[in-house]
Amino acid sequence: MVEDNMGELERNSLVHELTQGRDLTRQLQAHFHHASPSSSHEAQERLLLRILLSYNSALSMLSWNDASGLLRLSPGKNPTSRDFPEPDYKEHGGTDIDNNSIGDSGNNRKGMPRWTKRVRIPHGTAIEGQLDDGHSWRKYGQKDILRAKHPRSGYYRCTNRGSQGCLATKQVQRSDEDPAIFEITYRGRHTCSHASISIDPSSSLPENENSNDVLIVEAQPQQQQHQQANLEQRKDHDELLDFYKSLAIITEGSSKNTLAAFSLPSIPSELHQLYPPFDAFNFSEDVTTCELFRENQNFHSQEDSKLDPAVFAASSVATSSRTNSRAADARGSLDYILDPAEFNTSSGNAGISSK
DNA sequence: TAAATTTGACCTTT
């Protein structure tokens, strides 16, 4: 409908993002050249973050446009249709099927990013805490998976789905081989504003202060000293984390080389410390798998009957810190890009809201 | 009593 205008608009946005990225890079370059002791690592990282976000935004635009044949991500062979599915708002005349199951998925290639992370949870640790990714989820189903040893798969969707139309979902399943590992598959990015959630960083830490015993896969600072500073860091890092995920998703099918261009070396060292998962980031053909294997062998004790309920307990009390971070600023533009794509599902879903 | 989960049926995808 608005193709041409949209194209124009997005092109401008794209140019804007790239220009901004270039400028920021120059600033960063200046930091290096002048190497003034005053140019703190923090400042540099901030620049870096903004640069990355700019790239991310740009890539997002390219991805959406790609469907319309406007631009191509990689020169080489082109993505199969799997990587970035194209924003296919199927508009056959009439209703898309019915209100039954269309709202969120039933179709995983709807332009919804998808990634999986595997979490190893040592016995005796707070499982909910580990699976808590900062969002609140509502369980809507559970399924026995056929040939899985632990044939239970829990299905969750964002609690803000009804109120804000957030389409993010996740599936939690226990690994076949290692019962201590949970595979969490996310679909769709959150478009909600994480409303009304207060995070209590200390409470997310294990009761035994030995935080090394706990594997933290997503954003959870391990130090607790400067909580305030940490909180702020966490926001930025959250964004960065998200960024890497989406980057990987954008890139994955199109070309591994593209990925290489952005690859991990550019991750600030601090991030490596805070987010060990990055050390083991690897990209499989279908999903981005963030694997975390940190050997914690000082665990014994019973597990069988203990751990199974974990799958069901996977829903979590949401926690999120999001107020005024520069990362949030940068992200604003990102949301601007991502939102519209997912928002044509206003059709009521009997699922939740209506009560 | 409202909100969240459980669970078998039903729908979609492969």
Next chain:
DNA sequence: AAAGGTCAAATTTA
């Protein structure tokens, strides 16, 4: 047709 994914009534929990 079978397996995966979602719905929604029933049930449980806060």
